[in-house]
Amino acid sequence: MGKVTVLRLGHRLHRDDRLSTHVGLTARALGADEVIYTDDKDDAMLASVAEVAGKWGGKFKVSYVEDWKEPLKEAKKKKIKIVHLTMYGEPLQKKISAIRKEKNLMIAVGGAKVPGQMYIAADYNVAVGSQPHSEVAALAVLLHEYFKGKELAKKFPKAKLRIEPQASGKKVIAGDRN
Amino acid sequence: MGKVTVLRLGHRLHRDDRLSTHVGLTARALGADEVIYTDDKDDAMLASVAEVAGKWGGKFKVSYVEDWKEPLKEAKKKKIKIVHLTMYGEPLQKKISAIRKEKNLMIAVGGAKVPGQMYIAADYNVAVGSQPHSEVAALAVLLHEYFKGKELAKKFPKAKLRIEPQASGKKVIAGDRN
Numbered sequence: 312m313g314k315v316t317v318l319r320l321g322h323r324l325h326r327d328d329r330l331s332t333h334v335g336l337t338a339r340a341l342g343a344d345e346v347i348y349t350d351d352k353d354d355a356m357l358a359s360v361a362e363v364a365g366k367w368g369g370k371f372k373v374s375y376v377e378d379w380k381e382p383l384k385e386a387k388k389k390k391i392k393i394v395h396l397t398m399y400g401e402p403l404q405k406k407i408s409a410i411r412k413e414k415n416l417m418i419a420v421g422g423a424k425v426p427g428q429m430y431i432a433a434d435y436n437v438a439v440g441s442q443p444h445s446e447v448a449a450l451a452v453l454l455h456e457y458f459k460g461k462e463l464a465k466k467f468p469k470a471k472l473r474i475e476p477q478a479s480g481k482k483v484i485a486g487d488r489n
Numbered sequence: 490m491g492k493v494t495v496l497r498l499g500h501r502l503h504r505d506d507r508l509s510t511h512v513g514l515t516a517r518a519l520g521a522d523e524v525i526y527t528d529d530k531d532d533a534m535l536a537s538v539a540e541v542a543g544k545w546g547g548k549f550k551v552s553y554v555e556d557w558k559e560p561l562k563e564a565k566k567k568k569i570k571i572v573h574l575t576m577y578g579e580p581l582q583k584k585i586s587a588i589r590k591e592k593n594l595m596i597a598v599g600g601a602k603v604p605g606q607m608y609i610a611a612d613y614n615v616a617v618g619s620q621p622h623s624e625v626a627a628l629a630v631l632l633h634e635y636f637k638g639k640e641l642a643k644k645f646p647k648a649k650l651r652i653e654p655q656a657s658g659k660k661v662i663a664g665d666r667n
Contacts, residue, residue: 445625
């Protein structure tokens with residue numbers, strides 16, 4: 312398996328904290344290896360995503376760089392393809408088989424105002440439906456398609472907390488049996 | 490085709506406005522017919538979701554009831570099955586074929602604190618991965634699985650705005666050719 316990095320564009324302090332948290336947690340839960348936040352530095356938000364990752368296991372990495380162009384340059388150097396999720400892009404259903412062939416991916420998600428350069432830097436500008444909705448939803452559907460649903464059975468080793476699925480109610484157990 | 494209603498549990502004024510907006514827009518974009526908001530009444534949030542629906546076409550309905558139990562009672566009366574999305578539930582991959590057989594659905598999504606009664610009222614308590622992430626992501630994956638990806642090609646008649654998908658850049662056109 313390759314490596315999937317999610318690049319969160321244009322985080323704004325306070326205003327975006329919950330959505331950016333959801334971007335990070337969705338990335339982790341649905342099989343990505345890493346999230347990189349950009350723009351405003353938000354230590355509390357970074358810490359909350361990292362805390363969940365620490366408690367619930369796996370090797371998910373959380374980091375921050377101010378300039379969103381840096382991780383893109385790094386990706387290009389390593390010949391990692393860049394998927395930019397945008398409602399203006401080409402339909403996911405037309406692009407997914409090509410994207411699935413990429414062993415490593417960087418997935419860029421806005422962000423209130425995505426600069427025009429992002430569209431140019433991307434190898435794929437991809438739309439999950441050509442309608443306004445949510446970067447969290449778009450990321451979820453892309454990851455689910457990329458991993459063909461197998462991400463839902465992903466193991467998260469060394470978890471301090473683990474859920475035992477229930478038909479009704481909640482059961483959280485300590486320790487790691489993954 | 491049947492009818493799919495999304496029930497947003499426990500909206501809190503200001504704190505949840507953007508996530509609840511994303512829940513509504515994701516519901517609309519990925520094939521649901523209706524969103525019902527509950528708990529705090531948030532006219533600005535309701536108006537913003539309704540405004541998007543008005544501009545971008547289709548027949549999506551946006552409404553509010555204070556008591557989240559009312560729409561569930563209505564659904565039960567009409568024998569509409571209720572899917573509650575929760576990280577504590579049974580894996581989606583095990584339940585989706587049964588859920589796909591339901592012609593009509595009510596999909597309940599939390600919400601910071603979901604009351605225990607919700608787990609009892611639900612016909613299916615379903616987890617999109619047994620990890621903490623996002624109700625927006627969970628809703629997106631459920632709808633995508635329920636509609637088998639066909640929702641991405643859904644038409645939205647009588648749109649004032651429409652996107653023409655582009656490999657790079659943005660193209661929004663006026664009028665309706667759906």
